[in-house]
Amino acid sequence: MKKYLLFLLLCTGEYAFAQQLAPLTVEKIMRDPKWMGISPTNFRWTADSKTLYFNWNPENKVKEELFKVSATSSKPLKAAEKEDEKLLSLNYTYNADRSLGLVEKSSDIYLQNFKTNKETRLTSTQERESSPVFLTNGNVVYQLGDNLFGIDLKSAETRQLTNFVKGKKPGRAESKPATEQDKWLKAQQTELFDIIKKRNAEAKNGSRGGRGRLGNSSADTKPLKELYTEDKFLNGVIISPDGHFITYKLTTPAQNNHNTIVPNYVTSSGYTEDIPGRTKVGENENTSQGFIYDTQRDTVYAIQTSTITGIKELPDYLKDYPKELDTLKKKNADRPVNFFGPLWNDNGSSAIVVATSSDNKDRWILKLDALTGRFTLIDRQRDEAWIGGPGISGFYQGSTGWIDNNRFYYQSEATGYSHLYVVNVATGDKKQLTTGKWEVQSVQLSKYRSTFYIKANKEHPGITNFFKVGVNGGELTQITTMKGLNDITLSPDEKYLAINYSYLDKPGELYLQPNKAGAKAVQVTQSTSAEFNSYKWRQPDMVTFKNRYGADVYARVYKAENPHPNHPAVVFVHGAGYLQNVHFGWSTYFREFMFNNLLADNGYTVIDIDYTGSSGYGRDHRTGIYRHMGGKDLTDQADGVKFLVEKYGVNPQHVGLYGGSYGGFITLMAMFNESDVFTSGAALRSVTDWAHYNHGYTSNILNEPYNDPIAYKRSSPIYFADKLKGNLLMAHGMVDVNVHFQDIVRITQRFIELGKNNWELAVYPVEDHGFIEPSSWTDEYKRIFKLYENTLKK
Numbered sequence: 001m002k003k004y005l006l007f008l009l010l011c012t013g014e015y016a017f018a019q020q021l022a023p024l025t026v027e028k029i030m031r032d033p034k035w036m037g038i039s040p041t042n043f044r045w046t047a048d049s050k051t052l053y054f055n056w057n058p059e060n061k062v063k064e065e066l067f068k069v070s071a072t073s074s075k076p077l078k079a080a081e082k083e084d085e086k087l088l089s090l091n092y093t094y095n096a097d098r099s100l101g102l103v104e105k106s107s108d109i110y111l112q113n114f115k116t117n118k119e120t121r122l123t124s125t126q127e128r129e130s131s132p133v134f135l136t137n138g139n140v141v142y143q144l145g146d147n148l149f150g151i152d153l154k155s156a157e158t159r160q161l162t163n164f165v166k167g168k169k170p171g172r173a174e175s176k177p178a179t180e181q182d183k184w185l186k187a188q189q190t191e192l193f194d195i196i197k198k199r200n201a202e203a204k205n206g207s208r209g210g211r212g213r214l215g216n217s218s219a220d221t222k223p224l225k226e227l228y229t230e231d232k233f234l235n236g237v238i239i240s241p242d243g244h245f246i247t248y249k250l251t252t253p254a255q256n257n258h259n260t261i262v263p264n265y266v267t268s269s270g271y272t273e274d275i276p277g278r279t280k281v282g283e284n285e286n287t288s289q290g291f292i293y294d295t296q297r298d299t300v301y302a303i304q305t306s307t308i309t310g311i312k313e314l315p316d317y318l319k320d321y322p323k324e325l326d327t328l329k330k331k332n333a334d335r336p337v338n339f340f341g342p343l344w345n346d347n348g349s350s351a352i353v354v355a356t357s358s359d360n361k362d363r364w365i366l367k368l369d370a371l372t373g374r375f376t377l378i379d380r381q382r383d384e385a386w387i388g389g390p391g392i393s394g395f396y397q398g399s400t401g402w403i404d405n406n407r408f409y410y411q412s413e414a415t416g417y418s419h420l421y422v423v424n425v426a427t428g429d430k431k432q433l434t435t436g437k438w439e440v441q442s443v444q445l446s447k448y449r450s451t452f453y454i455k456a457n458k459e460h461p462g463i464t465n466f467f468k469v470g471v472n473g474g475e476l477t478q479i480t481t482m483k484g485l486n487d488i489t490l491s492p493d494e495k496y497l498a499i500n501y502s503y504l505d506k507p508g509e510l511y512l513q514p515n516k517a518g519a520k521a522v523q524v525t526q527s528t529s530a531e532f533n534s535y536k537w538r539q540p541d542m543v544t545f546k547n548r549y550g551a552d553v554y555a556r557v558y559k560a561e562n563p564h565p566n567h568p569a570v571v572f573v574h575g576a577g578y579l580q581n582v583h584f585g586w587s588t589y590f591r592e593f594m595f596n597n598l599l600a601d602n603g604y605t606v607i608d609i610d611y612t613g614s615s616g617y618g619r620d621h622r623t624g625i626y627r628h629m630g631g632k633d634l635t636d637q638a639d640g641v642k643f644l645v646e647k648y649g650v651n652p653q654h655v656g657l658y659g660g661s662y663g664g665f666i667t668l669m670a671m672f673n674e675s676d677v678f679t680s681g682a683a684l685r686s687v688t689d690w691a692h693y694n695h696g697y698t699s700n701i702l703n704e705p706y707n708d709p710i711a712y713k714r715s716s717p718i719y720f721a722d723k724l725k726g727n728l729l730m731a732h733g734m735v736d737v738n739v740h741f742q743d744i745v746r747i748t749q750r751f752i753e754l755g756k757n758n759w760e761l762a763v764y765p766v767e768d769h770g771f772i773e774p775s776s777w778t779d780e781y782k783r784i785f786k787l788y789e790n791t792l793k794k
Helices: 002-012 015-021 180-192 194-205 316-320 322-331 530-534 590-601 632-648 662-673 695-702 709-715 717-723 741-754 774-791
Strands: 041-045 051-056 065-070 100-105 108-113 118-121 129-134 140-144 147-152 157-160 163-166 226-230 233-239 245-252 261-264 273-276 287-294 299-302 337-344 351-357 362-369 374-382 407-412 419-424 430-432 440-445 451-460 463-470 485-490 496-503 506-514 541-546 552-558 569-573 605-609 655-660 680-684 727-733 759-764
Touching (some): 226 245, 287 337, 316 322, 374 407, 451 485, 632 655, 632 662, 655 662, 717 741, 741 759
Parallel strands (some): 163 226, 463 485, 569 605, 727 759
Antiparallel strands (some): 041 051, 051 065, 108 118, 147 157, 261 273, 287 299, 407 419, 419 430, 440 451, 496 506
């Protein structure tokens, strides 16, 4: 009867209802995602805040198109191509009273007068001028190549401010004292040649080689000091607002490293071609040193990182290596640091540097004394695991900035959750503006610096909303209220919100809302296709369970309305480690969301766990995998199965799991170290040995292979391959430049040498880490489904 009804509906054109009766298949859900409909992206406001432009493709064309909507309307309209370019709000750098703005456009610098609405082009060259700023005297400074140049807006005069020179200072390498012969030859040259006499006189008077204003020679202009960069890279050139100090960094490239190579077999040339790859964790890193050029004293001196509080402090994990610890204590060396800034206040009276230790254990907020290059401690965050969390990073300055000439804001995990702080740099007084067992995920200071706008998960770890709080503290006011994920693009006048809102079973759509608490958000776009909407996608149960250590773990459960008689279950393991997938929004793992629905349709109960190490839950959850990946993050999967057995009636003898990247790693560890829990596993693009992954990610969690081998041996699946008992499918792209194909090849060789059975490897010759071709996605997930059908239902 059901088949006849389906045929009848198809014949009469009732396609939508017919689709509800049509079962999901791997082929359907792994097609080009355009079949689902395409959500709007790239939201940007016009400078007058009246119109929002965005990219959208509601008609499923070859490429997306430009759309616009009025701030007070809900009707999107097509816009002419590039219509928005002259209207968009630009990222201006303002003068003190915000009457003037500077911006880089098409590699030139423009000055905008907001009172007269006049734009003046300040530079017009073939080279790129960038990073324009106002000095406190009203002049403009920008960077061209390595050097800074200044423009006097009153006289229209341009002057070069720095003279960075590649290479070493002449004569610097000469260490031998002059012999009598050298002296005699030098005197002879002076005696014989007038040109030598002239040049000696010019050098004595300081006139030779000087460049005056606008690049012309001038006898009354002192030549610019030559700042030699030697064989290092110059970066981070910053001038103080009063023009007194210019700071910069010189970076020495890492030496003797080995870059990996990824062979590409399917090429247009017919030859195997090599793709240059990354280095592995533990390779040498670049080292940087900061310098200050005092323009008034015409002198250069190094920034004194040795004055940082705790710079010699060693990490606790070294206690596991007594000999090495004793050697390092005797060496008593300063730890290398990375620093960002300085960030100057408006009047140039104070400068803040954000510094992080290269061993990932410290983050400092430091006040720089530019006259001496020394530091005074403002705040120190020490973490024996690693520094991280929202707004905090070892790779950039994080959510930091000046409120006024005395107060500086930053985020810290001092309470165990990332919250917003303000410190008075003059007095050292600190104030915590937000508090609670939730995270501030992003921060934006308002136009006139009176209010902070923040995105936070205050209501629930999996619900983000938009809030505001005064810079002096006080009540936290919630502005958005839709249950799900709310990503905000604030209009320049701060009166309107463009909201990219999504829910469990609803991909992102554009909403508009006045920037007021209690205001209604109005939907602007409807992007999902009729075919996508015709299936009743599950809204998974949002649950928590206690893991064996007593901590709350959050999960999604996709219930099987008609469970198979074996009551099988599947665990999906998200990737990236530090990522949140158990939230009330549309998942970036949309293919896996649909596959989990397919599994539930076929009688499986599926659980998706934000295991230890996932984001959104504070510091302890974030760092719970320190020095043991495949520890608590793995036992959380086993504890999740126990929860399914107790609450959903799952048969513990019929449980599988799958995941990609970090999820693939956990799948391997589960098949090796939790073989009594998991019968079958599909490990996709898996890390099999952390010693072969990259430095930035891995060294945070496991330190480095040569200084913490214990952590690597207990965290890498390849050391446990002999414990494989169940049914294992591995899948990997052959041109994966993230987790290299070498990873899966190495563990495959281990299985061969160990004589292991019940495993297979599927390779994808044209795929990188994230698959692109629908045919690859389809093949991969057909294999996963077949694995479960053959092993969990029999």
